[in-house]
Structures are given as structure tokens and as C-alpha cells.
Amino acid sequence: MEREVAIVGVGWEGFQPTTPHYSYKELIYQAAQKAYHNANVDPRKDIQSFVTVAEDFIEGTSIFDEYTPDQLGAVLKPMHTITGDGLHGLITAYLMIRSGICKIAAVEAHSKASNIKTLSQITHYALDPMLNRPFEFHPDFIAGLEMARFLHEAHITPEDCALVVQKNRRNALENPSAPYGFDYRLEEIQDCQPVAYPLLESHIAQPADGAIVVVLASREIAESLTVEPIWILGVGWCNDMYNLEYRDWGHLPYVTKAAQMAYHQAQIQTPSKKIDFAEVDDLYAYRELMSLVALGLISKHELPDALKMGKFHSTGQLPINLSGGSLGMGNLLEANGLAKLVEAVLQLRGQAGKRQLSFPHIGLVQSWRGIPTSSAAVVILASS
Known part of the structure; x- marks a missing residue:
């Protein structure tokens, strides 16, 4: 089992009450480009697994991770959804690296809250029926x-x-x-x-739009990619x-x-x-x-x-x-x-x-x- 995992790259885009100039795909793409540049990696060659954090009910789309590989550079790569908070997705990628499934993984989470007309009604639907x-x-x-x-x-x-x-x-x-x-x-x-x-x-806290991508790597990979890994x-x-x-x-x-x-x-x-x-x-x-x-x-x-x-x-x-x-x-x-x-x-x-x-x-x-x-x-x- 891999003993140590580091964060080697982060990228983000948006963080605004509304982002009419970007679709959610464009927000993710911009954040991914920045994260990969920050980590000095090519997603098509280097990253072995991807995690997207999303809730189908909020997105308005079933099996939402079918809609994220393109903008993450993850076509024909392992990709799955975590329906939780972004940290749950990060922990999932961390555990995959520690278990030896992969040595580099990327995690994506985003919000296009401005597309949701009645967020409180979606939250209400999560209550015991x-x-x-x-x-x-x-x-x-x-x-x-x-x-x-x-x-x-x-x-x-x-x-x-x-x-x-x-x-x-x-x-x-x-x-x-x-x-x-x-x-x-x-x-x-x-x-x-x-x-x-x-x-x-x-x-x-008031709603906002934004996307974040984080790249994780095992120790042997992390130390070859950056002089400032965060463990x-x-x-x-x-x-x-x-x-x-x-x-x-x-x-x-x-x-x-x-x-x-x-x-x-x-x-x-x-x-x-x-x-x-x-x-x-x-x-x-x-x-x-x-x-x-x-x-x-x-x-x-x-x-x-x-x-x-x-x-x-x-x-x-x-x-x-x-x-x-x-x-x-x-x-x-x-x-x-x-x-x-x-x-x-x-x-x-x-x-x-x-x-x-x-x-x-x-x-x-x-x-x-x-x-x-x-x-x-x-x-x-x-x-x-």
C-alpha cells in the first residue's frame, strides 16, 4: 500500500454569483486546464483515474459523470461520481492511490447554482418523505x-x-x-x-457558481512533478x-x-x-x-x-x-x-x-x- 499521497495541482474558475458567459462544462474545462498546468501533467498521458462530485438532482441530468470526461481530458479513462461534498471526492481519489489502483488521480467539483430556479425546493426533496x-x-x-x-x-x-x-x-x-x-x-x-x-x-451563505479541479499523486510521482507538494x-x-x-x-x-x-x-x-x-x-x-x-x-x-x-x-x-x-x-x-x-x-x-x-x-x-x-x-x- 502507498504510504503517502500529495496534492500536486489545483485549479479553479468562476466563484461568482452568476456566470452567464460560461456553461458548467466551460467552468470545469477552465479549472482543469489550470490544475493540469499547475501540476505539470498531461491528463491524456499521465492521469489514470478521475472523480467527479455531483448530485444528479441538482444537475438536472441522470448519471452525471457521463458529461464530464470531455472537459477533463478523461475520455476512455476510469471516471465515477461521488454524490457528496468535494472532500468526499478527494478522499476517494486519495484512497485509490493508497490502495495502488492508480498513482495519479484528478478530482472535480462544481456549482452552477445560478441555473437553479428554486434551490430550496430541491433541498426540501431531501427530507424524509x-x-x-x-x-x-x-x-x-x-x-x-x-x-x-x-x-x-x-x-x-x-x-x-x-x-x-x-x-x-x-x-x-x-x-x-x-x-x-x-x-x-x-x-x-x-x-x-x-x-x-x-x-x-x-x-x-449565498449561492455562487464555480469549478475546482485538484490533482493528487503518490510520493514517487509527486516529488518528480513539483518542489512544493502538499501532503x-x-x-x-x-x-x-x-x-x-x-x-x-x-x-x-x-x-x-x-x-x-x-x-x-x-x-x-x-x-x-x-x-x-x-x-x-x-x-x-x-x-x-x-x-x-x-x-x-x-x-x-x-x-x-x-x-x-x-x-x-x-x-x-x-x-x-x-x-x-x-x-x-x-x-x-x-x-x-x-x-x-x-x-x-x-x-x-x-x-x-x-x-x-x-x-x-x-x-x-x-x-x-x-x-x-x-x-x-x-x-x-x-x-x-
């Missing part, structure tokens, strides 16, 4: 319930969640790929319309209860189990001391805080003081979502996890521009599939 869907509530109602329970248990307020929005939208101002950057005052965030109290409209130290994933009635609404046990799996593989016993920065789920502002607790990066009782002291700011002790997160980059659907992964790769390479940290060594990336799922993935990366 017998017990939940007949109530006809908006899916964000689930997030409102979860947020209310978490705020109660963690003894924090909606104003604390507004600090997350303010931080991430400000971080996005330093990210050329983030269309939702803005310097909000806390009062402006708090004055937004409620969606499912205490959840406000300003707490929710995958550990991966983890977990699914919890699909039905709402049996969930632990104040905690994210599936995030905790995915993180423990990744920490064990990476031989990290105290993540709060070893992790230099993290890109975590923030599809809803409160989820960033829930995820940090579930990842073991902070305890609930420490949260209020940590927020007020700016611990998670770019200049803080543990920078979180330097990219702007989903609140700043937009909700890229299945591509959310890979968007965060790109930021981690850039930070570890020292290529993050104005938002670059000083000599980071280990970064953590965590993603969530979104309402109404309980599906999470965690990847831990390290520089050379």
Missing part, C-alpha cells in the same frame, strides 16, 4: 432549530454569530476569488430579516442520523468522529496545539462555531471569550476561514469542500497573497454536505 416533507416547512427552518439549541447549550448569543459573519465577509475582501466580501458593521448584520429565528438572512496527513468522514427526530441538536457527533479518524491517521493528539489554521463549514454562521467545538479546536465554554478576543481572526491565535469561507466565497454546493481545500493549499505553499500567514505548517479542512444531511469530511494537510 413520510415524516418531514409533508409539513412543507422551508429547509432553513432546520438550521434555525439547530442554531437555537446550540446557542442555548453554548451560552452564546446571535450577536456572537454576527461576529462570524463580520469576520468572514471581511476576510473575503482579501480574496480575489470571493465575490461576497464586505466590511459590515455588526448592527447591519443584526438588522437583517429573520429566516427562522434566531437565524437571520445575513447568517446564510495529506489524515482523512476522515462520517454520516450520522438522516432523520431529524433522533439527532443530537446541540452537537455535531459526525464531525467529531470524522475529525477523530483524521487525527488518528495524522498522529495528532492535541489538535488545538498542532493545527496552524482551519477552513471549516460556515454555510450558516453558527455552524462555524459548532464545527470548531466538534473538531476539538475549542470547548463550548471558551467560545464567548474567544470570539470577543478575536482568536479566530487572521491575526488571532487560530485563524479560521481566511478565504472568507462560504459566507465570503458563496455556497458552491458540492464544491464547498474543495474551495476550502484550495485555500489551505495556497496557505501551505505561501501563495495566499494578502491573507498569507507566516510559515504555516499544518492546516485542517472540514466540510458538511448541507441541510438536511448529517454528512461531514475532514482532511489534514501539511507543507513539505
Whole structure:
């Protein structure tokens, strides 16, 4: 079994609220060209397997991976679909390389959210058809319930969640790929319309279009392709209860189990001391805080003081979502996890521009599939 796998190339395109000048195929093609150039590979000659991350119901097309080989340079090559988050696709490619199935693999995830007229109705269709869907509530109602329970248990307020929005939208101002950057005052965030109290409209990441391609390789190949491979130290994933009635609404046990799996593989016993920065789920502002607790990066009782002291700011002790997160980059659907992964790769390479940290060594990336799922993935990366 291959012991080590590295990320050798990344490419992305779009990251805009709408992309009328590109079809989804053109977005993928542009991202793929950049990733292959970054990795110094020819997809027709070098890459042995491909993974596309897509949900047929969102795409409006059955067996969607039939529509991605052309733009990825994957004609007559192995290609399959992962119906999960982009990090699930990355982990799939990682496992293929570790098992010896291939030595180089490419992963693609994308969003053409602007093509979807009623995204909430698609999300609603994911609810249990017998017990939940007949109530006809908006899916964000689930997030409102979860947020209310978490705020109660963690003894924090909606104003604390507004600090997350303010931080991430400000971080996005330093990210050329983030269309939702803005310097909000806390009062402006708090004055937004409620969606499912205490959840406000300003707490929710807005849709965006984009595509991301990542190239992975085994150690022997990676070191011949680039002088700056980013090593995958550990991966983890977990699914919890699909039905709402049996969930632990104040905690994210599936995030905790995915993180423990990744920490064990990476031989990290105290993540709060070893992790230099993290890109975590923030599809809803409160989820960033829930995820940090579930990842073991902070305890609930420490949260209020940590927020007020700016611990998670770019200049803080543990920078979180330097990219702007989903609140700043937009909700890229299945591509959310890979968007965060790109930021981690850039930070570890020292290529993050104005938002670059000083000599980071280990970064953590965590993603969530979104309402109404309980599906999470965690990847831990390290520089050379």
C-alpha cells in the first residue's frame, strides 16, 4: 500500500454569483486546464483515474459523470461520481492511490447554482418523505432549530454569530476569488430579516457558481512533478442520523468522529496545539462555531471569550476561514469542500497573497454536505 499521497495541482474558475458567459462544462474545462498546468501533467498521458462530485438532482441530468470526461481530458479513462461534498471526492481519489489502483488521480467539483430556479425546493426533496416533507416547512427552518439549541447549550448569543459573519465577509475582501466580501458593521448584520429565528438572512451563505479541479499523486510521482507538494496527513468522514427526530441538536457527533479518524491517521493528539489554521463549514454562521467545538479546536465554554478576543481572526491565535469561507466565497454546493481545500493549499505553499500567514505548517479542512444531511469530511494537510 502507498504510504503517502500529495496534492500536486489545483485549479479553479468562476466563484461568482452568476456566470452567464460560461456553461458548467466551460467552468470545469477552465479549472482543469489550470490544475493540469499547475501540476505539470498531461491528463491524456499521465492521469489514470478521475472523480467527479455531483448530485444528479441538482444537475438536472441522470448519471452525471457521463458529461464530464470531455472537459477533463478523461475520455476512455476510469471516471465515477461521488454524490457528496468535494472532500468526499478527494478522499476517494486519495484512497485509490493508497490502495495502488492508480498513482495519479484528478478530482472535480462544481456549482452552477445560478441555473437553479428554486434551490430550496430541491433541498426540501431531501427530507424524509413520510415524516418531514409533508409539513412543507422551508429547509432553513432546520438550521434555525439547530442554531437555537446550540446557542442555548453554548451560552452564546446571535450577536456572537454576527461576529462570524463580520469576520468572514471581511476576510473575503482579501480574496480575489470571493465575490461576497464586505466590511459590515455588526448592527447591519443584526438588522437583517429573520429566516427562522434566531437565524437571520445575513447568517446564510449565498449561492455562487464555480469549478475546482485538484490533482493528487503518490510520493514517487509527486516529488518528480513539483518542489512544493502538499501532503495529506489524515482523512476522515462520517454520516450520522438522516432523520431529524433522533439527532443530537446541540452537537455535531459526525464531525467529531470524522475529525477523530483524521487525527488518528495524522498522529495528532492535541489538535488545538498542532493545527496552524482551519477552513471549516460556515454555510450558516453558527455552524462555524459548532464545527470548531466538534473538531476539538475549542470547548463550548471558551467560545464567548474567544470570539470577543478575536482568536479566530487572521491575526488571532487560530485563524479560521481566511478565504472568507462560504459566507465570503458563496455556497458552491458540492464544491464547498474543495474551495476550502484550495485555500489551505495556497496557505501551505505561501501563495495566499494578502491573507498569507507566516510559515504555516499544518492546516485542517472540514466540510458538511448541507441541510438536511448529517454528512461531514475532514482532511489534514501539511507543507513539505
